[in-house]
Amino acid sequence: MTAGLPELDDRALLAAHGAGDPDAFGVLFTRHRDRLWAVALRTTGSPEDAADALQEAMISAFKRAADFRGDAQVTTWLHRIVVNASLDRLRRNKVRAAQPLPDDLEDYASRGAVIGSEAAATDPATAAVRADQRAAVLGALAELPADQRAALVLVDMEGYPVDEVARILGCPTGTVKSRCARGRRRLLGLLAETGITGTAPGTGASDQGTDRASTGGGAR
Amino acid sequence: MTDHEDPSLDADFDDPAYDELRGLLAAARLDAPIPAEVAARLDDTLAELTADRRPAAGLRAVETADPETGPEADPETNPETNPVAVPLRRRSRLAPRLLVAAAAVVLVGAGGVGVNQVLKNSADSGSPAAGTAAKDAPRVTADAPEVAPQQTPEPASGNGALLDGVTSSKADAAGFNFSSARFETQVDAFFGSTDVAGRAPDQDRGDNAPSNGGSAAEEQPMPAPTNPTPRARTSDGLSMLNKELNGYSATVCPGPADPGGDVLPIRLDGKPAALVVGPLVDGSRLVRAWSCDGTAVLASASIDR
Numbered sequence: 007m008t009a010g011l012p013e014l015d016d017r018a019l020l021a022a023h024g025a026g027d028p029d030a031f032g033v034l035f036t037r038h039r040d041r042l043w044a045v046a047l048r049t050t051g052s053p054e055d056a057a058d059a060l061q062e063a064m065i066s067a068f069k070r071a072a073d074f075r076g077d078a079q080v081t082t083w084l085h086r087i088v089v090n091a092s093l094d095r096l097r098r099n100k101v102r103a104a105q106p107l108p109d110d111l112e113d114y115a116s117r118g119a120v121i122g123s124e125a126a127a128t129d130p131a132t133a134a135v136r137a138d139q140r141a142a143v144l145g146a147l148a149e150l151p152a153d154q155r156a157a158l159v160l161v162d163m164e165g166y167p168v169d170e171v172a173r174i175l176g177c178p179t180g181t182v183k184s185r186c187a188r189g190r191r192r193l194l195g196l197l198a199e200t201g202i203t204g205t206a207p208g209t210g211a212s213d214q215g216t217d218r219a220s221t222g223g224g225a226r
Numbered sequence: 227m228t229d230h231e232d233p234s235l236d237a238d239f240d241d242p243a244y245d246e247l248r249g250l251l252a253a254a255r256l257d258a259p260i261p262a263e264v265a266a267r268l269d270d271t272l273a274e275l276t277a278d279r280r281p282a283a284g285l286r287a288v289e290t291a292d293p294e295t296g297p298e299a300d301p302e303t304n305p306e307t308n309p310v311a312v313p314l315r316r317r318s319r320l321a322p323r324l325l326v327a328a329a330a331v332v333l334v335g336a337g338g339v340g341v342n343q344v345l346k347n348s349a350d351s352g353s354p355a356a357g358t359a360a361k362d363a364p365r366v367t368a369d370a371p372e373v374a375p376q377q378t379p380e381p382a383s384g385n386g387a388l389l390d391g392v393t394s395s396k397a398d399a400a401g402f403n404f405s406s407a408r409f410e411t412q413v414d415a416f417f418g419s420t421d422v423a424g425r426a427p428d429q430d431r432g433d434n435a436p437s438n439g440g441s442a443a444e445e446q447p448m449p450a451p452t453n454p455t456p457r458a459r460t461s462d463g464l465s466m467l468n469k470e471l472n473g474y475s476a477t478v479c480p481g482p483a484d485p486g487g488d489v490l491p492i493r494l495d496g497k498p499a500a501l502v503v504g505p506l507v508d509g510s511r512l513v514r515a516w517s518c519d520g521t522a523v524l525a526s527a528s529i530d531r
Contacts, residue, residue: 028276039268044256057264061271068275136253143254162251168239187238194247202250 016080023071031068038081039064041164042088048159049092051148055099056092063091078173085166086174089156096152139202146196154189161186403493404501404515409525413513417503417529481516494524 011033014022019037022030035042042063046056067087074083147155153175160171161182168186172179238244260268404412479491481500490501494515504512515525 032272032276035268035272039265040259043260043264044258047256048254053261053264057267060260060264061268064268064271065275068272139250140254143250147251147254158251162248163255165252165255183239187241190244190247191238193251194244197247197250 020071020074020080035064038084042084045085045159045164046088046092048163049089049156050095055095059091059095060088063088082170082173089174093152093156142197142200142202146193149196150189150192154185157182157185158189406495406525409515410527413527414529479518480520481518482520499524
């Protein structure tokens with residue numbers, strides 16, 4: 007590895023990659039791949055699809071580094087490629103669009119995907135409740151249309167600002183908000199059925215129907 | 227369509243009634259590192275991707291390390307000496323073979339020491355790793371691990387009997403093996419006007435395709451110097467390599483007296499020959515394999531770059 011690469015910022019690494027440094031891209035991608043993996047996994051809902059999407063995204067980013075024009079953060083650019091690869095994979099697997107709960111959810115949970123793990127570590131009961139909640143949330147998330155799912159993963163799960171998510175998804179901020187709002191509404195309805203949380207404001211069974219209609223074409 | 231901006235949904239976006247749900251979503255965030263098996267898979271893929279460009283970096287190291295040309299030889303920083311910029315991607319394809327040849331020149335020039343070692347690592351066209359398409363590409367029969375340990379243009383299969391060549395000519399050591407029967411295809415692949423799968427080198431090679439989905443040849447595209455002749459006229463390091471090859475060829479297998487282009491030592495059907503790369507004329511150039519005595523054109527092909 008070229009000396010000093012880890013000290014370079016993302017833009018410098020991408021520039022070094024463009025200049026032919028054989029190690030720069032690896033440093034860059036490795037730096038962000040945990041988060042990219044998380045986004046891919048939560049967007050696709052399947053470890054296998056996430057791995058495929060991430061691999062495809064990495065190849066695409068490697069080859070298309072010259073396309074990066076510098077008007078966004080490198081991480082935004084990388085996330086965009088990963089999200090697109092994830093959505094592409096979902097489209098390809100449309101037959102599985104209504105994803106079942108990932109088979110190895112518990113496996114992934116055991117790998118540390120637990121917020122508040124400190125408390126959970128000392129309170130097995132709390133850990134169990136949170137694991138149930140997480141499983142229910144992920145299961146419900148898998149029921150959402152891919153675009154809403156991606157928006158919620160990026161905004162509510164990963165905590166990216168709406169404007170950055172808009173750049174990642176390549177759509178206006180209003181669209182991101184709309185997708186999030188619709189996704190949350192539907193998600194809340196799904197979770198209410200499981201008793202994980204209450205019903206959405208002003209929604210209920212009837213809203214569930216409205217929402218299903220909205221995913222097909224109309225705003226509420 | 228549901229994606230249009232909807233002010234009412236904008237209001238919903240900030241509705242505190244969804245705070246609990248947002249909290250649940252945040253709690254479902256994956257904070258674990260990427261699984262080891264996925265990381266390993268990505269590392270393998272990345273290694274394949276970088277293997278294609280690693281020799282290019284090595285080539286630049288050779289260029290800049292050249293005491294006669296010095297840093298000015300770096301085509302990236304000295305446009306005056308690089309009137310025709312060669313994209314890195316293409317240069318990276320050219321680099322392995324030039325490095326192999328240059329390494330062979332260096333080794334032979336040092337009295338032949340190490341030639342056996344080089345040839346011992348020669349690639350085998352029958353190697354499963356070579357893939358079916360790879361047989362249409364000229365084989366690089368010499369690797370140069372001692373000279374450039376990172377720069378392995380093709381997987382070495384370790385068939386030491388491929389060339390009985392410790393005592394063979396310097397052309398053996400250069401190791402560009404062509405077949406007269408597949409000369410046109412091989413030249414095409416060698417210079418990259420199309421790759422062995424029949425695609426143009428700059429054509430998108432399927433960015434969405436997993437890297438392990440193609441054949442070995444697809445994964446290791448052949449070198450593609452865009453303008454070997456113009457570059458050979460520059461004074462950069464690559465030119466130095468070409469000059470070495472030309473000079474080397476002149477002493478071993480000179481080919482025609484007036485080649486009208488760059489001369490590379492090759493083997494054609496197992497015998498030494500001189501590959502003459504003609505100048506670019508109307509978008510194409512003539513590539514001929516001459517007999518060493520320059521009396522006969524043994525094979526000919528035209529490439530479109």
